[in-house]
Amino acid sequence: MKTRSAPSVTSPIKLATPNRWARTRYRHRHAIEAWIILIPILIYYIIFAVIPVIANVAISFTRWNGINAAPVWVGLQNYARYLQPPYPLILLNTAFFAVTILLVQTVLAFFIALLLNEKLFGRGAYRALWYIPTLTSAAIMAQLVTVFIAPYGGVVNNILQSLGRPPVIFTISGSWMRTVIIVFSIWRGVGGPVVLFLAALQSINPEVQEAAMVDGAGGWARIRTITLPLLRPMLVFVLVTGIIGAFQIFEAVQLISKGGPFNQTNVMLTQIYNDAFVNANFGVATAGATIMGLILLVSSYTVLRSMREEEG
Amino acid sequence: MNIRKPRWLRVSLHTILILGSIIMAYPLIFGAAASLITQADFIRSPWFPTSTAATLLNYRTLFFSADKFPLWVFNTLVRIVWFVVLPATVAVLCGYVFGRLRFRGREAAFMFLLGSMLVPGIVYQVPLFVMLARWPLAGGNNLLGQGGSGFINRWPALLIPGIVNVYYIFLLRQTFTTIPADYEEAARLDGANTFQILTRVYLPMLVPVLMVLVIFQSVNLWNDYLWPLITVSANSSVWPIGLGLQRIMAGSVPVRGMQGFNQPFIFTVATVATLPTVLLFLFFQRYFVEGVQGFGVKG
Numbered sequence: 174m175k176t177r178s179a180p181s182v183t184s185p186i187k188l189a190t191p192n193r194w195a196r197t198r199y200r201h202r203h204a205i206e207a208w209i210i211l212i213p214i215l216i217y218y219i220i221f222a223v224i225p226v227i228a229n230v231a232i233s234f235t236r237w238n239g240i241n242a243a244p245v246w247v248g249l250q251n252y253a254r255y256l257q258p259p260y261p262l263i264l265l266n267t268a269f270f271a272v273t274i275l276l277v278q279t280v281l282a283f284f285i286a287l288l289l290n291e292k293l294f295g296r297g298a299y300r301a302l303w304y305i306p307t308l309t310s311a312a313i314m315a316q317l318v319t320v321f322i323a324p325y326g327g328v329v330n331n332i333l334q335s336l337g338r339p340p341v342i343f344t345i346s347g348s349w350m351r352t353v354i355i356v357f358s359i360w361r362g363v364g365g366p367v368v369l370f371l372a373a374l375q376s377i378n379p380e381v382q383e384a385a386m387v388d389g390a391g392g393w394a395r396i397r398t399i400t401l402p403l404l405r406p407m408l409v410f411v412l413v414t415g416i417i418g419a420f421q422i423f424e425a426v427q428l429i430s431k432g433g434p435f436n437q438t439n440v441m442l443t444q445i446y447n448d449a450f451v452n453a454n455f456g457v458a459t460a461g462a463t464i465m466g467l468i469l470l471v472s473s474y475t476v477l478r479s480m481r482e483e484e485g
Numbered sequence: 486m487n488i489r490k491p492r493w494l495r496v497s498l499h500t501i502l503i504l505g506s507i508i509m510a511y512p513l514i515f516g517a518a519a520s521l522i523t524q525a526d527f528i529r530s531p532w533f534p535t536s537t538a539a540t541l542l543n544y545r546t547l548f549f550s551a552d553k554f555p556l557w558v559f560n561t562l563v564r565i566v567w568f569v570v571l572p573a574t575v576a577v578l579c580g581y582v583f584g585r586l587r588f589r590g591r592e593a594a595f596m597f598l599l600g601s602m603l604v605p606g607i608v609y610q611v612p613l614f615v616m617l618a619r620w621p622l623a624g625g626n627n628l629l630g631q632g633g634s635g636f637i638n639r640w641p642a643l644l645i646p647g648i649v650n651v652y653y654i655f656l657l658r659q660t661f662t663t664i665p666a667d668y669e670e671a672a673r674l675d676g677a678n679t680f681q682i683l684t685r686v687y688l689p690m691l692v693p694v695l696m697v698l699v700i701f702q703s704v705n706l707w708n709d710y711l712w713p714l715i716t717v718s719a720n721s722s723v724w725p726i727g728l729g730l731q732r733i734m735a736g737s738v739p740v741r742g743m744q745g746f747n748q749p750f751i752f753t754v755a756t757v758a759t760l761p762t763v764l765l766f767l768f769f770q771r772y773f774v775e776g777v778q779g780f781g782v783k784g
């Protein structure tokens with residue numbers, strides 16, 4: 174290595190020697206190798222990741238059943254649909270679910286991670302237990318929830334019956350269905366943030382905490398002044414990835430409530446699915462997908478910015 | 486902290502954790518217990534499914550009377566092998582290119598690839614469906630992609646999208662930047678070419694991070710639901726296990742000898758769908774933690 178790099182810096186005369194040629198060839202070896210590997214991958218990526226995004230926006234300005242005939246240009250008509258019922262309600266539901274799930278899940282995960290960060294017996298087992306629901310299939314578990322809340326012979330109503338209480342018909346109540354969907358989503362989603370917060374907590378130098386303790390800072394003061402600021406990068410990461418997950422709940426709504434009663438729990442993803450693959454209205458579906466993409470970009474950006482401003 | 490906590494604090498912490506863990510585990514343990522009993526016993530024990538005699542009858546019904554169950558397992562394994570080998574190859578190559586090579590346009594190309602992480606899945610899924618349905622000269626389509634159904638309800642729909650996985654490219658690049666260049670230089674002096682360096686020098690060092698890929702891909706594909714639902718829902722012969730078992734639970738796929746209301750059977754299906762991922766997790770916990778942290782800590 175020395176013979177290759179040292180002369181080129183020190184003496185211009187030696188640049189003309191074969192060493193320089195070897196160096197340029199060495200440098201080109203990188204570029205040639207890189208592009209031979211990258212070009213096929215980038216072509217695949219453009220076909221299956223870039224063109225679909227462009228196509229999505231393009232289709233959203235048309236009326237098309239996705240099957241035959243040609244798409245008909247309709248301008249912003251599909252986006253205007255999102256101002257007419259039931260679409261505003263669906264947007265509102267999506268935001269309500271996303272914000273509720275994200276807030277409760279993040280706060281809960283933070284406190285569970287704080288608890289698990291204590292040197293307690295069986296800490297690994299607790300962490301495993303909290304993570305296991307994340308590994309389950311959302312579709313299978315959502316389908317299972319319907320067995321728990323079935324009006325006749327459902328697990329919950331069997332219990333109520335054994336207590337001598339009348340059965341509850343969960344599926345006709347908007348607030349019950351909302352609760353079920355939120356609890357289900359948090360049950361499946363809380364494990365990931367717990368593992369992440371715990372990893373961040375364990376990377377905090379214990380001496381910092383001890384120093385604060387010696388200075389007389391209590392439990393709450395330590396969390397506020399030491400733990401939270403040091404956890405900020407992880408908090409940003411959990412919130413940004415959490416937004417993307419919480420806005421895209423699908424199985425819970427599709428299989429548990431079917432968006433009902435009367436669209437009270439319907440969300441963007443189920444509506445986009447139904448618009449495209451049930452109603453064969455690809456224009457409205459892709460308009461919805463574009464709106465989703467924009468909402469997610471704006472909200473991730475907002476979280477990133479607000480966290481950065483607080484820092485400064 | 487080295488200071489021993491007072492007894493009351495330790496007890497209350499444990500109480501909170503145990504209560505929380507019971508709530509987290511209850512549906513799964515309830516399901517596993519319910520899978521071992523009959524419908525009559527199930528009605529008799531509303532709080533927690535218990536029986537004087539456990540039975541494996543429900544498992545036998547699922548394994549031997551649900552005609553396509555073995556096929557769905559096979560289909561899922563095919564997809565796991567495919568979506569481990571190809572994305573891993575792409576990720577290792579890209580990790581090498583972005584983590585080891587220096588060339589003009591490297592950062593731009595990397596950002597171009599990472600850009601897709603900002604776009605939610607649904608934005609791809611509808612156009613990808615159209616693209617696969619209108620694929621020229623496939624599934625009865627003519628050169629313009631008209632006339633047939635393309636790859637819809639066929640294997641290619643489950644195999645073509647998803648080979649370039651940006652998450653793993655990112656993970657591998659991070660790993661490559663942590664490996665000292667000395668190994669590669671030593672091998673180059675010995676006359677090794679890039680292919681030999683990748684397979685003989687780097688691959689053995691990448692085993693831990695590739696395990697993360699194998700495990701996450703296995704869980705994701707075992708649970709995969711939305712994409713198969715969109716693309717192949719009319720052809721149960723190519724379904725992966727996640728879609729097939731959900732359909733059995735919903736009662737839309739007939740199972741021989743199964744009639745009327747049988748909740749223990751539904752719990753059996755859910756347990757069979759869940760157990761493999763949980764076992765995988767218990768055996769390879771370390772890799773799961775590394776995988777979840779892949780972005781948060783290193784990135």
